[in-house]
Amino acid sequence: MYSACMSTPERLIEATRELLWERGYVGTSPKAVQQAAGVGQGSMYHHFAGKPDLALAAIRRTAEELGAAAEAALGGEGTAYARIEAYLLRERDVLRGCPVGRLTMDPEVIADPALRAPVDEVLGRLRARLAEVVQEGLDSGELSGPLDAAEVAATILATVQGGYVLARATGTRDPFDHAVRGLLTLLAPAAATA
Amino acid sequence: MYSACMSTPERLIEATRELLWERGYVGTSPKAVQQAAGVGQGSMYHHFAGKPDLALAAIRRTAEELGAAAEAALGGEGTAYARIEAYLLRERDVLRGCPVGRLTMDPEVIADPALRAPVDEVLGRLRARLAEVVQEGLDSGELSGPLDAAEVAATILATVQGGYVLARATGTRDPFDHAVRGLLTLLAPAAATA
DNA sequence: GTCTATATAGCGATAGAC
DNA sequence: GTCTATCGCTATATAGAC
Numbered sequence: 001m002y003s004a005c006m007s008t009p010e011r012l013i014e015a016t017r018e019l020l021w022e023r024g025y026v027g028t029s030p031k032a033v034q035q036a037a038g039v040g041q042g043s044m045y046h047h048f049a050g051k052p053d054l055a056l057a058a059i060r061r062t063a064e065e066l067g068a069a070a071e072a073a074l075g076g077e078g079t080a081y082a083r084i085e086a087y088l089l090r091e092r093d094v095l096r097g098c099p100v101g102r103l104t105m106d107p108e109v110i111a112d113p114a115l116r117a118p119v120d121e122v123l124g125r126l127r128a129r130l131a132e133v134v135q136e137g138l139d140s141g142e143l144s145g146p147l148d149a150a151e152v153a154a155t156i157l158a159t160v161q162g163g164y165v166l167a168r169a170t171g172t173r174d175p176f177d178h179a180v181r182g183l184l185t186l187l188a189p190a191a192a193t194a
Numbered sequence: 195m196y197s198a199c200m201s202t203p204e205r206l207i208e209a210t211r212e213l214l215w216e217r218g219y220v221g222t223s224p225k226a227v228q229q230a231a232g233v234g235q236g237s238m239y240h241h242f243a244g245k246p247d248l249a250l251a252a253i254r255r256t257a258e259e260l261g262a263a264a265e266a267a268l269g270g271e272g273t274a275y276a277r278i279e280a281y282l283l284r285e286r287d288v289l290r291g292c293p294v295g296r297l298t299m300d301p302e303v304i305a306d307p308a309l310r311a312p313v314d315e316v317l318g319r320l321r322a323r324l325a326e327v328v329q330e331g332l333d334s335g336e337l338s339g340p341l342d343a344a345e346v347a348a349t350i351l352a353t354v355q356g357g358y359v360l361a362r363a364t365g366t367r368d369p370f371d372h373a374v375r376g377l378l379t380l381l382a383p384a385a386a387t388a
Numbered sequence: 389g390t391c392t393a394t395a396t397a398g399c400g401a402t403a404g405a406c
Numbered sequence: 407g408t409c410t411a412t413c414g415c416t417a418t419a420t421a422g423a424c
Contacts, residue, residue, distance in 0.1 A: 008407080023301050026221040029399060041401090043408050051400065097299060104362040105291060105299040107217050116363070123363045151376030154360060158373035161359040162352030168298040169310070169317045179352035182345030186380040202389080223417055235419090237390050245418070 001038050009047045009057075011037040016058035021099040025055055025106045025115070056114055062099045063122035070126050080137030081187065084130070084156065088180045094173035097164040127153050143187070152187075159183045195232050203241045203251075205231040210252035215293040219249055219300045219309070250308055256293045257316035264320050274331030275381065278324070278350065282374045288367040291358040321347050337381070346381075353377045 002011040015037035019028040030051050034044050048054040073087040100119055109115045130153035137143035159179050166175035196205040209231035213222040224245050228238050242248040267281040294313055303309045324347035331337035353373050360369035 024218070024220065024299065026218065027301060030401085031399070040407095040409055042403095042410080045401070046407060098359075101356075101359045101363075102299050104359050105218065105296050107221060110362060110365075116365075120363045120365070123360060127360070127369065145379070147379055148372075148376065151372045151379065153376070154357070154369050154372035155353055155374075155376030155380065158353045158356030158360055158369070159349055160352075160356060162295075162354060162356030163348070165292075165295045165298050165355040165359075166317060166321070166348060166352055168304060169295075169314045171304075171310075171314070175321065175348050175352070178342075178345045178348035180349075182342065182347070182349030183380075185339070185341055185345065186349065186377075224419080225417070234390055234392085236392080236421095239419070240389060 001036065008037075008039055008043055012039055012044055012047060012054060013057050013061060015039075016054050017062050017099070020055065020058055020062070021096060021102065024102060025109050028055075030054075052112065052115065055109075056118075059100075059103065059109075059115060060118045063118040066098075066100050067122050067125060070129065074129055074133055080133045080140070080142055083133055084137075084187065085184060087130070088156070088160065088184060092176075094164060094167045094176045095171070097168055098161060101161045101164065123157070127157050130156050156183065195230065202231075202233055202237055206233055206238055206241060206248060207251050207255060209233075210248050211256050211293070214249065214252055214256070215290060215296065218296060219303050222249075224248075246306065246309065249303075250312075253294075253297065253303075253309060254312045257312040260292075260294050261316050261319060264323065268323055268327055274327050274334070274336055277327055278331075278381065279378060281324070282350070282354065282378065286370075288358060288361045288370045289365070291362055292355060295355045295358065317351070321351050324350050350377065 002014055006014065012033060015033050016028070019032055019036060023032075028051075030044060031041075033054065034041060037044075044054070048057070069090065070087060073090050074083050076083055076086055078086070100122060103109045103115075103119050109119065127150075131149040134143065134147070134152045134156075135149040138147060138149060163176035163179040166179065167173045169175075196208055200208065206227060209227050210222070213226055213230060217226075222245075224238060225235075227248065228235060231238075238248070242251070263284065264281060267284050268277050270277055270280055272280070294316060297303045297309075297313050303313065321344075325343040328337065328341070328346045328350075329343040332341060332343060357370035357373040360373065361367045363369075
């Protein structure tokens with residue numbers, strides 16, 4: 001339930017974002033969204049064409065937010081290693097999972113190019129951005145070894161996404177933290193030779 | 195649709211496994227299962243108490259299979275690194291995702307301790323088994339550095355699980371392969387010092 | 389064991405009054 | 407813009423005949 005300080009479309013989008021995160025696209029009904037937003041049936045269909053349309057608005061915003069949060073860490077101060085570390089250690093609601101990565105397990109999101117596009121786009125950009133930072137580290141000699149920047153970038157992002165999976169399986173965030181620390185120690189020896 | 199060479203419960207379980215993999219628990223209806231299995235309504239409820247009961251049987255079998263497939267690679271011949279490599283490179287239907295990891299994104303699976311248990315158990319065992327192999331490598335000096343076996347094990351499993359996420363986002367298996375190769379090169383320098 | 393019939397609820401959307 | 411009414415369909419069973 002969202003307070004009256006938000007417009008109706010705004011409340012619908014925010015309610016949808018929460019429900020998509022919690023239950024996915026398949027598990028989220030227009031009715032549940034309306035109730036969470038405190039909005040009537042007809043009101044929703046006045047502002048949005050239907051469930052896919054509303055979901056698209058929600059997914060776009062969530063993707064945008066994820067991109068901004070990642071950039072806050074990766075575009076910060078410090079060495080390449082420090083920025084990767086900042087990205088990996090940034091505050092996360094681990095047990096809720098990744099609001100974007102989660103959608104990749106949803107058959108109807110994957111089947112609909114419009115819904116998949118923001119997911120694909122933001123994860124692709126994040127991977128490219130991580131590759132830039134890794135390459136920076138390789139160029140400066142901070143990271144060494146026969147590393148391929150694009151590959152290591154994929155490993156970093158996969159570790160995060162997979163960490164969520166393992167954490168949700170156990171019901172504790174421990175496996176996520178282990179995976180991240182393991183990755184940091186694997187990256188560190190190269191960094192230490194700088 | 196499953197051929198007549200399988201018993202009715204067997205066909206129901208196999209059909210459920212497929213649908214859980216494809217659509218998750220929330221997205222899988224008893225009706226869809228019955229049609230896929232070529233079995234009538236009443237027949238399903240004769241053999242299983244309901245959707246959760248049938249799903250439990252399906253999840254248990256899928257978890258068991260995953261454990262066996264992983265052990266086939268990790269319990270094989272060769273060095274610790276070679277067995278980890280075999281595990282990472284084993285044949286996978288990458289774009290379908292992990293039939294077990296997928297379930298962790300399902301709110302109703304996570305909320306039901308009975309359904310979550312096989313998921314938690316098999317991923318926990320796999321993590322422990324990977325840690326054993328990593329520790330073996332550290333003990334023999336094949337792997338070196340200040341590595342924590344449990345942490346690296348979590349990183350390996352997370353990379354695989356996250357690789358599926360990235361692959362499904364793009365619609366190609368490339369990010370999965372990149373993530374795995376990146377991880378192998380991060381593990382390799384240590385292995386090379388053996 | 390398998391079948392059809394029936395039941396209650398919710399889904400996703402449309403219609404039309406206010 | 408928002409509301410209530412309604413629609414055709416599916417979800418998840420239960421009942422009871424065969």
